Amino acid sequence: MKKMGLIINPIAGMGGKVGLKGTDGVLQQAKLLGAIPESANRASLALDALKSIEEKIQIVTCSGSMGEDLVKEFGFDIRIIRESVNDYTSRIDTIQAAKEMVKEKVDLLLFAGGDGTARDIYFAIKDELVVVGIPTGVKIHSAVFAINPQRAGEIARKFIVNTSPATQEVEIMDIDEGAFREDVVKTKLYGYVKTPFEKKFLQVKKAGSIKSDIAAQWDIAHSIVENMEKDTFYIIGPGSTTRPIMQLLDLPYTLLGVDLIYNKRLVKNDLTEKELLETLFGYCKIIITPIGGQGYIFGRGNQQISAKVIEKVGKENIIIIATRQKLQQLKGRSLLVDTDDRELDKKLEGYVGVVTGYGEKIMNKIES
Amino acid sequence: MKRINRDLKVRKNFHQAKWDEPIIFELTKKGERGILVPKANSEIVDMVGDGVSKIPNGMFRDEAPKLPEISQARVLRHYIRLSQMTLGADVNIEIGQGTCTVKYSPKVNEQLARLPEMTEIHPLQDESTVQGILEIMYKTDIFFREISGMDRFNFQPSGGSQAIMVMAAIARAYHESRGEGDIRDEIITTIYSHPSDAAAPAVMGYKIIYINPDENGYPDLEAFKAATSERTAAFFIANPEDTGVYNTRVQEFTKIMKEVGALSCYDQANANGLLGVTRAKEAGFDMCFFNLHKTFSTPHGCGGPATGALGVLDYLVKFLPGPLIDFDGEKYYQNHEIVNNPYSIGKVRLFNGVAPVVLKAYSWIMSLGAEGLYEVAKIAVLNNNYMFKKLMSLDVVDAPYIVGKQRIEQVRYTIEKLYNDTGITTEDIQRRMMDFGMHYWSSHHPYYVPEPITLEPTETPSKEDMDEYIATLEHVFKEAYENPEIIKSAPHQSTCHQLNEESFDDPKQWAISWRSYLKKTTMQES
Secondary structure: OEEEEEEEOOOOOHHHHOOOOOOOOOHHHHHHOOOOOOHHHHHHHHHHOOHHHHHHEEEEEEOHHHOHHHHHHHOOEEEEEEOOOOOOOOHHHHHHHHHHHHHHOOOEEEEEEOHHHHHHHHHHHOOOOEEEEEEOOOOOOOOOEOOOHHHHHHHHHHHHHOOOOOEEEEEEEEEOHHHHHOOOOOEEEEEEEEEEOOOOOOOOOOOOOHHHHHHHHHHHHHHHHHOOOOOEEEEEOOOOOOHHHHHHOOOOOOOOOOEEEEOOEEEEOOOOHHHHHHHOOOEEEEEEOOOOOOOEEEOOOOOOOOHHHHHHHOHHHEEEEOOHHHHHOOOOOOEEEOOOOHHHHHHHOEEEEEEEEOOEEEEEEEEO | OOOOOOOOOOOOOOOOOOOOOOOHHHHOOOOOOOOOOOOOOHHHHHHHOOOOOOOOHHHOOOOOOOOOOOOHHHHHHHHHHHHHOOOOOOOOOHHHOOOOOOOOOOHHHHHHHOOHHHHOOOOOOOHHHOHHHHHHHHHHHHHHHHHHOOOEEEOOOOOHHHHHHHHHHHHHHHHHHOOOOOOOOEEEEEOOOOOHHHHHHHHOOOEEEEEOEOOOOOEOHHHHHHHOOOOEEEEEEEOOOOOOOOOOOHHHHHHHHHHOOOEEEEEEOOOOOOOOOOOOOOOOOOEEEEEOOOOOOOOOHHHOOOOEEEEEOHHHHHHOOOOEEEEOOOOEEEEOHHHHOOOOOOOOOOOOOOHHHHHHHHHHHHHHHHHHHHHHHHHHHHHHHHHHHHHHOOOOOEOOOOOOOOOOOOEEEEOHHHHHHHOOOHHHHHHHHHOOOOOOOOOOOOOOOOOEEEEOOOOOOOHHHHHHHHHHHHHHHHHHHHOHHHHHOOOOOOOOOOOOHHHHHOHHHOOOOHHHHHHHOOOOOO
16 A cells, blocks of 8 residues: 655635736735635546556545545545644645655655645655645646646556656746736746656657656766866856766765866855856856756856856856756747846857757757 | 458457467577488598598687577477567558658569579679679669769668768768868757667767757758858758658758758658659758668568668769679679778678669669659658648647648657547557557657657558548547547557566666576576
């Protein structure tokens, strides 16, 4: 019997229907505008996909609208680990529930919500559990979400029945809803969580596994390291794609921070913009990877590499790396830049070869 | 006798053979032999010796080869059973093998290749005794010159990927001859060209730059310009690409290559929709190749050996592998001069390549003539667009790019809508199609078109064949909505049910030989 955690954010999505571009902090307003909770209805589509393995799972959840009500409708074996206060729950409820799930050591955590919920789940569990998001919120940017609730259920089912399931790390992103309501998109990369590997874009037989995606990251790392020039600073941007470069050089790294190396030795981890500007001289290169699903190469999640730093390094010394799967997730969209310097953004526009493997590049367009 | 109702085109009662057939090495039984040779007569041994003891010691193997020990009858049974478990070209309607140009290959060509005049000759025979096949190779070269506009062909490459590799080798030799071999280390190709157009040059040590398609499915010209530099050695492209979209601006690409001193190489593995319509030379290419086992109707894949007929313009002839076949006005002969010149890339295969394949292609071309070849292209395009129109009328089928325009000889469709509606993937449909005895192919990897299907009817299927294929697809799409479980658990009527595909992604589990399998599974050799 496998333990599957379920956390439903019952208010997720309420702001969307009434034009509020999210529900964070505006629940009362959404209610006044007539929004009704629909998260559980959508989550039920995911549970539907789990019915065929009903006898193999116990669902661990919270009372009432955070899971219990729905699970009981389906008749799954259920265990309640936390009492919800009322139907209109808050972030605290999500975070507390997720922490309980870590203690419970559930095999998989299924949660229903949007980017805000994903962020809260991430704060509570970091990389301790494997999670799948059921998209029921307004903003769905993180790759932790399946493309629809049914698919979330299917991914969960496959993961549960698989004897050696594979996982991948995906970004937890969120948009500042206050700014978004003013039509300003400000995304932030919060961190990475583990999710079942989904063979959505890559073929099953040849290039379709997390193993081959990781292998591609290592191919890129070998290509980069072999071509590293002497007496040149390399700024290594954040992300799981750049990580193998540091691992290959046997250097400590920060996943969310910016690291600096020189002659294949570490100068410093986790530098600020100021530190970068103070340290850099002579030849410098920047190695960065776009944010998964969005394509931002500057201005999201790596603000330390500011316009001033980019100007100092020079456009021709920017090396962009990404696996083919990561580029696939952009679905044909361009790479994006959004630094604090509009003129620089314009200068960065144009075509660039993104390193996708050993001695391999794919031409991509950069737009601002 | 029970009549089969063919009003419904879908063959619901198909059932593939399924044998619990071990690998031939597992069938071995010590001492069992196919043919037992009689012992030598003692008088003969007394007179001439045992025939073995005079062999110098150093020439003996240390141990006997580990071949299976098995009787003829069991060998025959083994391979017949394997053949029954194969969805062979003569059993199913091969429309589902897009990009492979699997057409009906007339059996008469097979018969010709099996004539003793072909099977019992050897490349080392005196040329005067093999004038027939030399003439055929010479004339096939001439045909291909006419078809492509190139100045010389060579039949040594034994497949498309090898032909691509030879093109990359020629590009390198060409640039080396101009003192630019070290500088020009990049090859440009496109996402929708065959993966070998990148893979084979990469094996040759080239760096690869891919060009994405633009919104119409053509390779993005601006991206191409940005990728081009003094480091560019060559450009490898298929046209039409796998999408079936013909790049009408291809000359602009080849022109840019000329301007930067790089070569343009045309992957015409599949040229079925272009015979007699367009030529590589006029499109500005310096080299091209044709897969005789595709367009030129020699059986494909496991049906027989292959040939990637490679053609070049005159200034590249000196780099070709050799020998070439020439005619001095009286006799045909192997011209070894090419191999002995310092520019040639050398041999890539023994002798002149796979001669029976060239014979089959020659026979096919001769049976059709110039008009017939053009007719092949025309019918292949018409058939494809008939299927295109029929399939696009289905709600769940779509095809990206150049909306409303025709395609050449194949189309990469998408069933993304079906996936979004039902969660059924293109691989699920692929497995279900086997239950009706049909091949179905998705796409090269990775999937740039979501949930892809690639279909290519060629000129040989009848309208009835195409209608049956379409009807079967429609039937399966309907099942996806009404009974998705039957698709998810498919195939039910095929040899294999669902495989655990994890090992496919794990090099540690790959075993490409019996010895490697034993090693990796820690089984003991018996």
